[in-house]
Amino acid sequence: MQHDGSGRIWVEGLSKQFGPVAAVQNLSFVVEPGSVTGFLGPNGAGKTTTLRMLLGLVTPTAGRALINGRPYHQLGNPAQVVGAVLENEGFHPKRTARNHLMVYAAAIGVPDQRVDQVLGLVGLSPAAGRKVGGFSLGMRQRLALATALLGNPQVLVLDEPANGLDPEGIVWLRTFLRSLAREGRTVLVSSHLLSEVEQTIDQVVIISHGMTRYYGSLDQLRSSQTSRVLVQAADANALVKALSEAGYTQVEALPDGRIAVAGATRQQVGDVAAKASIALYGMDEDRADLERLFFQLTTPQYAAPPPGYGQPPTGGWAYAPPPGQPPQSPYQQSPYQQQGPHDGWGGQR
């Protein structure tokens, strides 16, 4: 395939098997220049493996990961096409930030002046002469980002860049990534937290167990939110029974005595109650928020991949991603009760 100069990331039918572990399974997505794509999934979902395949560090078992229409190792001067921040980057602790960047600048053939430019871009100018060994995790993240930007690349691939940043750093990162996309760059950023990147991204690829669970715009995901009717009944058991007889089985008893009914409108619940002569004291609608949808999509007991997901792009697919629809959620257990692995911003995993 020709070097098309587009800055597009193209992942097609990508798979990686580590012995018995299917780390990535038939993954397909496209990231267009001028946009930020969130690559999301819980720990162990296959994000790093995918990014490493894109960067030529892991050989795919099947499929292709292309930048500018080419695999990484055919890019010519890759540092000037794609800049990457991977997890656990090693920095020499005794080197200053500036020295570290000087070494990299020489290695990829960019002038020394670029070092001070990138230090300024990531807000590290005041710490340029300090040894990296004394840097906080957030400062290391900024230095990694500065390193990725040295070659003024068209494409940025960032693995969990928000890890270790404080809230101020996160806001800074958000603004920074948006500005890179506005300059026409292609930005692919991974995270295990949707809330971390929600305000930054244009589209999202959500994976779990190496498979695509959702690929599309966040707006599409929002509009497909499922809702529940929360109802306070005089006789909750009788209402559950009546609902079940009417075919509404996605019902959960809430600790406050109400019951939550998914897959039914308020009117449908009201009609069932009226027919069974059960008094209702109140009804509310509970729309699922994005974080809960993300949880549903990536937790096996909630999510079965919908047919067609994770299929390689065909025809005009790259420009019109398959419509994203979350799988049906049985709402049998509150996702809020299961948020153990999600430890918030900057948390160490």
Ligand SMILES: Nc1ncnc2c1ncn2[C@@H]1O[C@H](COP(=O)(O)OP(=O)(O)OP(=O)(O)O)[C@@H](O)[C@H]1O
């Ligand atoms: N070199 C390897 N050898 C064997 N198994 C591996 C290797 N690299 C990754 N895996 C396995 O592949 C799966 C996906 O791991 P990966 O690191 O890609 O996930 P991730 O989504 O990046 O997770 P995290 O957010 O925890 O970094 C995991 O089960 C992991 O243990």
